[in-house]
Structure formats: structure tokens, C-alpha cells
Amino acid sequence: MNTAFLDTNIIISWIFLINSLHPKSVDVFKSYSQFFWSSSVVKELEKKFNVKSKNLIRFFLDLQKFLENPEKDLYSISDLIDFANEHCSKQLLDEVKSSVKPFWSEYLGIQSRIPFFDMKNAIDFCLNDLLLNLDINKRGIEEIMQLSPQRNNDYSQIDAMLESFGVHEEDRKIILDGHDFACFSTQPVDFVTFDDDCFNGAKNLDFLCFNSVKGKYDFTAS
The missing domain is CATH 3.40.50.1010 (5'-nuclease)
Structure with missing residues (x-):
């Protein structure tokens, strides 16, 4: 083995x-x-x-609220990084910025610019996974670890x-x-x-x- x-x-x-x-x-x-x-x-x-789950949930909830009044029709990764730079404390910034590209890849794919509505849906799906599936993933790992x-x-x-x-x-x-x-x-x-x-x-x-x-x-x- x-x-x-x-x-x-x-x-x-x-x-x-x-x-x-x-x-x-x-x-x-x-x-x-x-x-x-x-x-x-x-x-x-x-x-x-x-710490990580709390930080990411906080960030995406803030981003979700921000997009209730969108400033543009199309969004990019750089827009999310700009939002993080403006709204995250120094303590949260590295954690959040390292998750932006994986978020984009996982929920939005390869397009460089995304319509507002698609961005909002992706954030909703991501938050759902963070709130509901993290504990499931953690328990799954704990079951196979010795x-x-x-x-x-x-x-x-x-x-x-x-x-x-x-x-x-x-x-x-x-x-x-x-x-x-x-x-x-x-x-x-x-x-x-x-x-x-x-x-x-x-x-x-x-x-x-x-x-x-x-x-x-x-x-x-x-």
C-alpha cells in the first residue's frame, strides 16, 4: 500500500x-x-x-451586497481584485486575493469579462458551497484520515x-x-x-x- x-x-x-x-x-x-x-x-x-472559511464567506457576502447596485455591465478578475483591495483589511487581503482566480475558474470558466448577472449568480453558487459544502468536505476528509x-x-x-x-x-x-x-x-x-x-x-x-x-x-x- x-x-x-x-x-x-x-x-x-x-x-x-x-x-x-x-x-x-x-x-x-x-x-x-x-x-x-x-x-x-x-x-x-x-x-x-x-479562519479561512470565515474570511471567504465575509468577502463574498460583501461582494454580493456590493453587486446589488452594479457599477458596470461587465466584470473581470481585475475588478474583483480591485474590490478586495478597497474593502478588505490587510489581514484578509492575501487570503482573498489568492482565491479570486480559482473562484473565477471554478464558477465562471475561461471568459475574461462576464456580464453582471452571471457574476451575481456565480457569487451565489460560491456562497452556497462555502456555507453548505465546506463542512461536508471536511467530514469527508476526516473519514479517510488515520x-x-x-x-x-x-x-x-x-x-x-x-x-x-x-x-x-x-x-x-x-x-x-x-x-x-x-x-x-x-x-x-x-x-x-x-x-x-x-x-x-x-x-x-x-x-x-x-x-x-x-x-x-x-x-x-x-
């Missing part, structure tokens, strides 16, 4: 359709037969899921090396959880992450117990 230990960003990318890495997360779940996570991933997922045993070793030397590579504390915990699980697994375990720093940190340590370290460039967006 092909076994993967997943970082939080893989799961977030799969849950949220309007995410640039969603297609690659789908490929991750097609590439393995068993999926593991740790309590560190579960905790981080809860936090990131709540919890790894609690790690007891702090691996302080490995942790220090990962820190020297610029890997953040939460990511270091997840790498070490995966390493500990892989060391005692009877099957080869790949570590999969879409975070560049996390990927580079784990990739640079040849003595970790992972069969392989995979990143976003190892998967297709078909």
Missing part, C-alpha cells in the same frame, strides 16, 4: 475548491491508498479551516536543524510527527506538503525516516 503522511495545507487545499492548489491536492489523494495525520495537523486544521500514534520523542537535534533551515515551529512539529510515525511504520511513508519552507526543510535532512518528501511540484493539476 502507498502511504502518505499529510501536512495541513494538503487537506485545506482539498476542502476549499477555490484554492489554487486544489487540483494538486486531488492528485495527492489519487496517488496514495492510506493517509495519516497527527494531532498537530488536526489542531492546525481546525484553526486554519475556521491518526498517527502520539509522539513521545522531542527529536531536539532534528528540531534545531529544521529551525536553522527556516522552518516554523508548527511545521517542525508536523515534520517530526511524520518522521516518528515513519520510523515505526511497517510500510514506506511519504511526507507530503505544499509549503515550500516545510518541503525544503524536510528534503534537506536525508536521515529522516520518510521514503520520500513530496511537494506541490510533484503533483499535477489536471
Whole structure:
């Protein structure tokens, strides 16, 4: 069996359709037969899921209200980005702007300019998915994920090396959880992450117990 230990960003990318890495997360779940996570991933997922869903729902509700009195007949991606720049706090801006192109691709297709009515309908469909389907997607992922045993070793030397590579504390915990699980697994375990720093940190340590370290460039967006 092909076994993967997943970082939080893989799961977030799969849950949220309007995410640039969603297609690659789908490929991750097609590439393995068993999926593991740790309590560190579960905790981080809860936090990131709540923040991301709240931010996106807020943005599209604001956009829906704004379009009750449209300023033009045709809208483009740049119009949505302009709206985000004008109406979103700095805290929300990166989250929202990274979702605009995936939203357009998912709900509007390849046209560069869209009539107002089509834009309004797309926002309504997107909000429906955000309000009704996110929890369904999350529960679906939780059903196939398996919890790894609690790690007891702090691996302080490995942790220090990962820190020297610029890997953040939460990511270091997840790498070490995966390493500990892989060391005692009877099957080869790949570590999969879409975070560049996390990927580079784990990739640079040849003595970790992972069969392989995979990143976003190892998967297709078909």
C-alpha cells in the first residue's frame, strides 16, 4: 500500500475548491491508498479551516451586497481584485486575493469579462458551497484520515536543524510527527506538503525516516 503522511495545507487545499492548489491536492489523494495525520495537523486544521472559511464567506457576502447596485455591465478578475483591495483589511487581503482566480475558474470558466448577472449568480453558487459544502468536505476528509500514534520523542537535534533551515515551529512539529510515525511504520511513508519552507526543510535532512518528501511540484493539476 502507498502511504502518505499529510501536512495541513494538503487537506485545506482539498476542502476549499477555490484554492489554487486544489487540483494538486486531488492528485495527492489519487496517488496514495492510506493517509495519516497527527494531532498537530488536526489542531492546525481546525484553526486554519475556521479562519479561512470565515474570511471567504465575509468577502463574498460583501461582494454580493456590493453587486446589488452594479457599477458596470461587465466584470473581470481585475475588478474583483480591485474590490478586495478597497474593502478588505490587510489581514484578509492575501487570503482573498489568492482565491479570486480559482473562484473565477471554478464558477465562471475561461471568459475574461462576464456580464453582471452571471457574476451575481456565480457569487451565489460560491456562497452556497462555502456555507453548505465546506463542512461536508471536511467530514469527508476526516473519514479517510488515520491518526498517527502520539509522539513521545522531542527529536531536539532534528528540531534545531529544521529551525536553522527556516522552518516554523508548527511545521517542525508536523515534520517530526511524520518522521516518528515513519520510523515505526511497517510500510514506506511519504511526507507530503505544499509549503515550500516545510518541503525544503524536510528534503534537506536525508536521515529522516520518510521514503520520500513530496511537494506541490510533484503533483499535477489536471
